[in-house]
Amino acid sequence: MRYHNFFNSIGTPDKIEIFEEDFNEFTIEYSYQTILLPTEETIKNILAEVKNSDICSVYLSIDQGEPVIIKDDNNFSSSFNDLNNLLSSHEEGEKINVKINIYKTSTNNQFHFYSKDCFFSYIKSFDSLSLANFFSSSVFNHTTKIYILIEDFVGILNSSRFFIAVQYQAEEEDYDYREKRNSNIISNNHSSFFGKLKVLPEDFIFEGNGEMDLSTLKRFQRLGKILLISSIFDITDLTKENFYYKLNGYKSISESIEVNNINTENLDDFYNIYLWIYNSGNILDKIGLARNLISLHLKKGSSLELEGDVFESLKSSYKIYEKQNVKQYIEVRNKMSDQILDYGKRVASFTDNFANGFQKSALSLVTFFSSLIVTRILATPKNNSDFIMYSTLITLVFIGITLVYMVISRFELTEQEGRFKKSYEDFKKRYTDLLTQEDIARILNNDEEHNSDLLYIKKKKKWYTTLWVVVLVLILISTIVYYIYGNSNTTLRESLIPTPKFI
Template sequence: MFLKRIIDSITPKAICIDTKENNREATYLFRFSALTSNIENLSAALGLINNRDSFTLKISLTESDQTLVLSENSEAEISDFLKKVELYCGQNDNLEGTITLKVTKEIEQGKCSVYSVSQISKHWSTGTILENLKKINSLAKQCYHLECYDIPSDFKTGLFIFSTPKNDLNRTTHPEHPDKQARIKARDKSCTFYQRDVFSFIPEDFHFDSDFYNSEIRNLFGKLQLAICLTYLCDSSRFNNNGNLELHLNGYKHISYILEDSHPTSACINDYFELYQWAYHQGNTSDKVGLCRNVLSIHIEEDNLLKLRPGCMGATTSNYAIYLKENLKQYIDIKNKINEQIQKSSEKASDLVKNIGTYLKGSIFSLYSFVFSVFLIKTLAKSTPTTDIPALPIISTSTYCIFLLFTTTSILVLCYATTEMNAEIRRFKENYASLKNRYNDLITDTDLSKILQNDSQQNMDIAYLKSARKRAIILWLASVTFIFIAISTIYFKEL
């Protein structure tokens, strides 16, 4: 009892009546039959209390209604307090009474004091599993670093760091598991836990990095670790009105079980924790959790989730290997279908390029044909000279107007072809996104990304379409501009 040294500094004869500690305060009640008044001893003993915490030391005499109270660790206050103690000692030959020490714990920068691990463990362990979780959750929301005054070394879980006050852990970050939120989301997809908004725990929050020295806290955290594991493996779970955890597991058979204030074995806790870690580590969590349920349902005796036959983990991994082999053909078929769709998309990209090329080639050819026809007609007309008819210009005004009409039509064709090409590119992207969403429920995002090679083929097709569109437009503009300049030059020189 760490703070008993404060009591011993006042009275040489003290009998403990009651001791208790919770998340916010520690209280010690002693009966005494003699008092001492050494200012140095009391001052040194009060120095054991953490500076961020406050205290109240109260002496009550049996034969008197008055009490002596000390609440500040200053030399003047301690001296005044001890003078009153000496006065009482001089006025009363038979000194009997009680001493109450109450320490109010404050939380600063995520730190909180624990003066007695055994007492805080009694506080946490009292009541149902629901009450246990509420007490721990209340503290975990405010701090994560517990400075314990009676532990031999440092320990850590996903919620707390239990350290000795001598260790300087000011720079220690929160011990939360890096995948905590991801595992909670995965659990919500595979299981139904009705109090998920109240308790956002994962089993690692109650798993010690080494064997904790206090058996009561070790047993409590083991029980809570098991309870949280079950919420990650069973189909549905909820705390009932009695504070017990109701569990429903649907495997090869349906099992309903109520987890009360029981004492599971270490082997049982380790088996469930191992199953949980395997199910939520990698791969398709929903499939792996479903497989765990099937194996658990035939390894549980008497429909009691705490009576788990050995070999459950080995059976689960073996069944998973068979499951993968049975689904390999389906996986290959899906992969081939996706590759086939990608190949069709690439062929469609080639067709789009051919279509815009056909549009633009047709418009350029129409201009070329018109110009060629004009020159051919003029050439034939000159080959049969007639003296009575004056020579006509190669490009007349009416011919030039028709040429402008053809040029305008070609520009409209270019606009239409470009608009169609842009619309087809957008549709091409949308179809690809729809293809990816279509297979999300069948294979994981990682596998889909590998099959699609991180969208490399899609990106290449899009780049090809844009490049082909650019080349076609440039070629069309160059051709039409050349023909327009040539015809316009001939026309204006003959005016």
């Protein structure tokens, strides 16, 4: 926005009264002893240069008098006439104030700034804790990147959270990891402030060729280092003036330092250690080893500076540590594999019990029903109709009992399936102290065997239940046919037998 050209075109400014900007508003005001009457075209040009969604107003006043306000609206001509009247009443010695005010709107986490100097000044107006709280506030959408577009900015600066440039450029965003990383940091450190924030250390570590005021860059870097220390050390606390930290390693260190005295020159050392701890592997082992080595290499009485290449020493030490623990790792892996085999045997055991229950029940029922048929064919009961009725009732009772037994067996199998699932989840949780989630998933083949066992149980339950129901339905139909056919034959036979004459 060429606001300087506008102010210079109407006269020589006496002094600047206001020059400030934040994420919501931009204001610049100059005072003059005398000015030239701006043309309508000049005013319209300055109004037209603002973003489409922003609202720009030009204020002109004499001393503390009521200002004339010119906006890009239907009253433009009328306001311009009021300006002519105002300036015609100006007397020598009276101060003329000219102010441009812009109310800004933002969309899609894109924030527009009209002056890089104002942006730098605004960032420097925060202390480190306030700056972290501000970028964690509801002003921003915390699920996407924040784009800060500054009209007179040179180059591009980019971090995990921020993109600073003149124009918007879509950036590839990966925000899936942030919630998990924040949780890991909070669970492995004791910080009075980190849990309240929605920012991470990497948000304030920039890459690119953007030209940022050095003191502003230091403000970002200092906050980044504070967050890095809070992610690695045991205990941290941050106030407006001081940063307290406690480190328990080979040496125990507890100090408080003024925030402005924190050195940012070896920021990369802490950043590399931070990424190495939280990117992959066993965080607990890595952070413990890092604390031990940092406690030996932290300069005494320094502004959180390290001596030597701690990161390289850390990687070498971890390789030795891993070799010492390979045997234990293999033992744990083999033990988990053995337990998985035991789970497979358990599945086979209770599905076999369910199948055996069906086989015994179905065989008993079929045997009983067959014996009735044989008895009906070979025997000649005195009262054939009574025999058919009672045998049918007994068969129906057997069918009912078998049906109840099937329901109970299914219920027991479902209960065993639920206990099997819970037992498996508890089994995995027991190893989280020794192995990472990634290691556990790799050893267990991402639960492939477990899911296969569950599928096997479901198939067995479905197949045997279906078979069980089919057998019961067939025997029920056979019983009904047996009853109807038996009674009809008895009635027919009685009707064919001649009645004795004496009767």
